[in-house]
Amino acid sequence: MRPFTYERATDAQAAVKAMAEHPNAKFLAGGTNLLDLMKLEIEHPAHLIDVGRLPLAAIEDTAEGGLRIGAMTTNSHVAADARIRSRYRVLTQAIVAGGSGQLRNKATTGGNLLQRTRCAYFYDTAKPCNKRHPGSGCGALEGLNRNSAIFGASDACIATHPSDMAVALVALDASVETLTPWGEGRRFPVAELHRLPGETPQIETRLAPGELITAVVLPRPPQGGQVYRKVRDRASYAAGLASVAVAGGNLALGAVAHRPWRADKAEAALKSGASPGEAIAAELAGAAQNGRNGFKINLVARLVPAALEEARANGRDA
Amino acid sequence: MTSVLEWEATSNPVKENRAGIIGKAVDRYEGPLKVTGTAPYAYEVTPPSPAAYGVMVSATIARGRIAAIDAAAAEASPGVLLVWSHENVPEQGPRPPLYDFFTPFPRPALQSDRVYFFGQQVAVVVADTLENAQAGADLVKVTYEADSQAVDFHAHRHEATEPDSPPEFQLGNREMGDFAAGFAAAPVRIDDVWRTPLQNHCQMEPCAATAWWEGDHLTVHCSVQTVRRNQIALAATLQIPPENVRVLTRYVGGGFGGKSAFYEDTVLASLAARALGRPVKVAFSRQQMMHGTIHRPATEQRVRLGATPDGRLTALSLMTTTHCDRRGFFTEFSSLFVRNLYAAPNRLTGHSVVKLDLPVAGALRAPGEASGTLSLEVAMDELAEKLGIDPVELRIRNEPEADPETGKPFSIRQLVRCMREGAQLFGWDKRNPKPGQVRDGRWMVGLGMAAAIRGNILFPASASFTVDADGVITVRQGMTDIGTGAYTVLAQIAAETLGVPLGDVRVEIGDSELPPAPGSGGQFGAASAGSAALAAGMNLRKAIAELASNDPASPLFGGPAGQVTFQDGVVAIANRSERLADLVRRAAPDGLTAMGEVSPAADSGDWSSHTYGAHYVEVGVDTVTGEVRTRRMLGVFAAGRIINRKTARSQLTGGMIWGVSSALTEGNLVDPRYGSLINQDLAGYMVPVQADIGEVEAIMLDEVDDKANPMGIKGVGELGISGAGAAVANAIYNACGARVRDYPITPDKILAALG
Numbered sequence A: 001m002r003p004f005t006y007e008r009a010t011d012a013q014a015a016v017k018a019m020a021e022h023p024n025a026k027f028l029a030g031g032t033n034l035l036d037l038m039k040l041e042i043e044h045p046a047h048l049i050d051v052g053r054l055p056l057a058a059i060e061d062t063a064e065g066g067l068r069i070g071a072m073t074t075n076s077h078v079a080a081d082a083r084i085r086s087r088y089r090v091l092t093q094a095i096v097a098g099g100s101g102q103l104r105n106k107a108t109t110g111g112n113l114l115q116r117t118r119c120a121y122f123y124d125t126a127k128p129c130n131k132r133h134p135g136s137g138c139g140a141l142e143g144l145n146r147n148s149a150i151f152g153a154s155d156a157c158i159a160t161h162p163s164d165m166a167v168a169l170v171a172l173d174a175s176v177e178t179l180t181p182w183g184e185g186r187r188f189p190v191a192e193l194h195r196l197p198g199e200t201p202q203i204e205t206r207l208a209p210g211e212l213i214t215a216v217v218l219p220r221p222p223q224g225g226q227v228y229r230k231v232r233d234r235a236s237y238a239a240g241l242a243s244v245a246v247a248g249g250n251l252a253l254g255a256v257a258h259r260p261w262r263a264d265k266a267e268a269a270l271k272s273g274a275s276p277g278e279a280i281a282a283e284l285a286g287a288a289q290n291g292r293n294g295f296k297i298n299l300v301a302r303l304v305p306a307a308l309e310e311a312r313a314n315g316r317d318a
Numbered sequence B: 001m002t003s004v005l006e007w008e009a010t011s012n013p014v015k016e017n018r019a020g021i022i023g024k025a026v027d028r029y030e031g032p033l034k035v036t037g038t039a040p041y042a043y044e045v046t047p048p049s050p051a052a053y054g055v056m057v058s059a060t061i062a063r064g065r066i067a068a069i070d071a072a073a074a075e076a077s078p079g080v081l082l083v084w085s086h087e088n089v090p091e092q093g094p095r096p097p098l099y100d101f102f103t104p105f106p107r108p109a110l111q112s113d114r115v116y117f118f119g120q121q122v123a124v125v126v127a128d129t130l131e132n133a134q135a136g137a138d139l140v141k142v143t144y145e146a147d148s149q150a151v152d153f154h155a156h157r158h159e160a161t162e163p164d165s166p167p168e169f170q171l172g173n174r175e176m177g178d179f180a181a182g183f184a185a186a187p188v189r190i191d192d193v194w195r196t197p198l199q200n201h202c203q204m205e206p207c208a209a210t211a212w213w214e215g216d217h218l219t220v221h222c223s224v225q226t227v228r229r230n231q232i233a234l235a236a237t238l239q240i241p242p243e244n245v246r247v248l249t250r251y252v253g254g255g256f257g258g259k260s261a262f263y264e265d266t267v268l269a270s271l272a273a274r275a276l277g278r279p280v281k282v283a284f285s286r287q288q289m290m291h292g293t294i295h296r297p298a299t300e301q302r303v304r305l306g307a308t309p310d311g312r313l314t315a316l317s318l319m320t321t322t323h324c325d326r327r328g329f330f331t332e333f334s335s336l337f338v339r340n341l342y343a344a345p346n347r348l349t350g351h352s353v354v355k356l357d358l359p360v361a362g363a364l365r366a367p368g369e370a371s372g373t374l375s376l377e378v379a380m381d382e383l384a385e386k387l388g389i390d391p392v393e394l395r396i397r398n399e400p401e402a403d404p405e406t407g408k409p410f411s412i413r414q415l416v417r418c419m420r421e422g423a424q425l426f427g428w429d430k431r432n433p434k435p436g437q438v439r440d441g442r443w444m445v446g447l448g449m450a451a452a453i454r455g456n457i458l459f460p461a462s463a464s465f466t467v468d469a470d471g472v473i474t475v476r477q478g479m480t481d482i483g484t485g486a487y488t489v490l491a492q493i494a495a496e497t498l499g500v501p502l503g504d505v506r507v508e509i510g511d512s513e514l515p516p517a518p519g520s521g522g523q524f525g526a527a528s529a530g531s532a533a534l535a536a537g538m539n540l541r542k543a544i545a546e547l548a549s550n551d552p553a554s555p556l557f558g559g560p561a562g563q564v565t566f567q568d569g570v571v572a573i574a575n576r577s578e579r580l581a582d583l584v585r586r587a588a589p590d591g592l593t594a595m596g597e598v599s600p601a602a603d604s605g606d607w608s609s610h611t612y613g614a615h616y617v618e619v620g621v622d623t624v625t626g627e628v629r630t631r632r633m634l635g636v637f638a639a640g641r642i643i644n645r646k647t648a649r650s651q652l653t654g655g656m657i658w659g660v661s662s663a664l665t666e667g668n669l670v671d672p673r674y675g676s677l678i679n680q681d682l683a684g685y686m687v688p689v690q691a692d693i694g695e696v697e698a699i700m701l702d703e704v705d706d707k708a709n710p711m712g713i714k715g716v717g718e719l720g721i722s723g724a725g726a727a728v729a730n731a732i733y734n735a736c737g738a739r740v741r742d743y744p745i746t747p748d749k750i751l752a753a754l755g
């Protein structure tokens, strides 16, 4: 870990301003991801701007019948909110499927969206990794990459995005609100936040450098049942091997791509009357495996129909 | 030398258990300190003056040499006090060419430009603060010349040869009868291959040391399982007399075999403290623990069973292939226990090892049994199914009358009773032998069982007991408590032996200046250290009795010393009595001390002495995803007299939980391109979490093994894991019909097996 300077931001405008003034600065929220990466010499910011105490920790009703979740709300707080538990249960289920109780108490909504991949080669600085060290190659490509992407991977990077929460947000058609370094507020779908790796896996989102996430906005919940199912090697505190969020007719997959994967081909097939099995097969027609992660295709094919059925049952109960 | 027959025939306070302290569920002696964070672990010990901090730099190739080390930037970095590599580290005692983890050889650090494995320590940076040391360590530039490397066990396993370990380890092939003919002639046969992965210990507390010097005397607190051997080895490394080295290890956050000996942290802290003239702390990071300390090597195990249609084994073989680092000879002895477990006329067991450019192989959680039962006890399940015989019944039919290979009588063997009682308590009769028949919502439910066996060892040990003027007994012993309960068990033995309440006993252990004991490992701790404690206690009783009968001021004066009783802090002969504290305060105000020791009896080897158990497990297998969760586990164990039901139960259930992880989640993979392990932290290396473990219960049969040692106790630390993983694997098969012989049994493998 290298020496760094630290400041605590008092409001959002000041935070982005401080960012513009310091080269190689980073926002620090819960720190559950960033501090680990700093200790392991994967990230080396020279300056930290602590945004953890910005007044962005409320969950408010919106005029459109949805909710605005402040970027600094903790994962535990969001998962426990009565409105979210009753109307957006897929979100509560996704959040509590992630990390551990201790992590969720610290982790924030903004930080969770921007957490970095759990690729083992990314975590070991002795290995090549285009994401950590652009141009060095991808250690995972020919490596022990059982938990790599089956959608949208490139030869430069086959990592997956590890957030569970983000998968549910994508299925819920949520948006992010941001403040750019030039002081402008922006809003766009969570589904457009993360990028596919292409040739530049180090660029993970469409945020401008120094852009601050201020909130996540949930629209009115979609009609129909919701469910989040995550498959993992142990019952808790493990990254997913595959996950699925169902919210009405919306379907998103986790741990299968460099971003939460909106399964729009499957959604379209379902709308036109396909069976769940046929629908996910339509989506998986676009999947590719690299010799070690092929089981994920079978797993997703089994998981999604079961989740759709569970969501349908949940919808009837509601 | 004594005879076990003497042990058997002699009564003593532990056997008599008048106060009922032996066998009770006594809370941990050091528990309050641990839960309030006031038990200092090695790195947390406060030295006499402010410490400097060392951070180690680890190799990033598997084999080759260090071409250059550029330390200039690190040396110029703020707060850095020294940077050492092989170029400038102080001279140390030489490492023997073939290197054994157990013997107290020198264990020098940063010895040469050679790199033998990925993650080997190649440099250390010591600075005024931990942060400055970390920043400095990141600035050390090491350039390597890599050699070609052999790191892929499965690619090289055909090159395996007979182990070069000492002959007394008996790891070579051993045949009884004519195995090949017996197997060929058997009407029913099993012949399968199992694979177990390399495993890391993942102790909560990484290895760490705090060292300082007073003149030419070194004091070092480090996280090790044994003090005396490490004192000798450290002195040999530093080339100073052992009496100038004091090794302390008061509290250890888990050992699991990985802390039998110290590592570079201890050596470098000691050397740097001497060079800088101030205390130095050095710790391994979690990532460094994975490569830089020992591991359990991967195995490939071929099991062949031949049986008659009525379930008598006629041929029995487990052949193990495993790997070891080039300079070592450790062999994961997965086949050994087979020699003691089941009867069969034709038998073949043995091991072969291939040397690889991997980190150092060594002992981890019941070496041998933990990995070996994962094959044999599943093969027995397969055989039972093939024969249409219940798995419990199959094992009972092959229960030997005497040790199957040596013919020696058993000291005591209650395996069958463990299996029968377990079956009844667990509801084994409700198991449907046909797989895939029981559903609970989305789960397929199955039951499995396996037998457990683990050896019993007594090592020479000594102890001292002191009674002071307050009647308080202090036990002093160079023993360690690695989280097992050693402190508590020693306190119980002392309290029962001297007839004082537990609150009047102090225990001082973890110090090389105390009477030596073998430390913790191989489930020999309580039996060895405890028997020495009993001996010291008996000698102290004698000294106290003589004190009383020779003291004219004592009501016991003139009475026969041999008839003095010790109870509730009172010494008495019939109805003449006084308080122990009063006697000592008056007649020996400076206190009385007695020593005691134990060593194996001359005829210990005439009996086959083991601990036994039976595991019963219920799992659910998710029909959609292949995820497995254990729902219920029961272990029934026979391990001699139990001194503390609480700490023994914790040891056993802890072992059972490690069994679950060895079956389902645990293991590390080697990337053959780099010779490095893929999982380097506790997020990636999957030990079980609370949510993985449903109900778990361990039951200890009333048992006394009077031939094991003077107390009739045996170890429990490694018995719980032995067989537990096999019971999980068997339950998975019963649940869903998937036999996965490549551990761990992860969801992807189950889905593949289900098709």
Ligand SMILES: Cc1cc2nc3c(=O)[nH]c(=O)nc-3n(C[C@H](O)[C@H](O)[C@H](O)COP(=O)(O)OP(=O)(O)OC[C@H]3O[C@@H](n4cnc5c(N)ncnc54)[C@H](O)[C@@H]3O)c2cc1C
Residues within 6 Å of the ligand: A026, A027, A028, A029, A030, A031, A032, A033, A034, A035, A036, A051, A071, A097, A098, A099, A100, A103, A106, A107, A108, A109, A110, A111, A112, A113, A114, A115, A162, A163, A164, A165, A211, A212, A213, A214, A237, A238, A239, A240, B683
């Ligand atoms: C062992 C472990 C297991 C885990 N398992 C899971 C899991 O199973 N599922 C899962 O979903 N997650 C998991 N997590 C990840 C955890 O959810 C994230 O670490 C957490 O959500 C990050 O939030 P934070 O507030 O701590 O972010 P920080 O660590 O503070 O920040 C993360 C990144 O986001 C940036 N950032 C933070 N806030 C903002 C903002 N408002 N605007 C712009 N940039 C910002 C930071 O600069 C940094 O780059 C796990 C983490 C660990 C350590």
Ligand code: SF4
Residues within 6 Å of the ligand: A117, A119, A120, A121, A122, A128, A129, A130, A131, A132, A137, A138, A139, A140, A141, A156, A157, A158, A159, A201
């Ligand atoms: S998959 Fe991506 S993150 Fe992993 S090593 Fe390759 S480039 Fe790095």
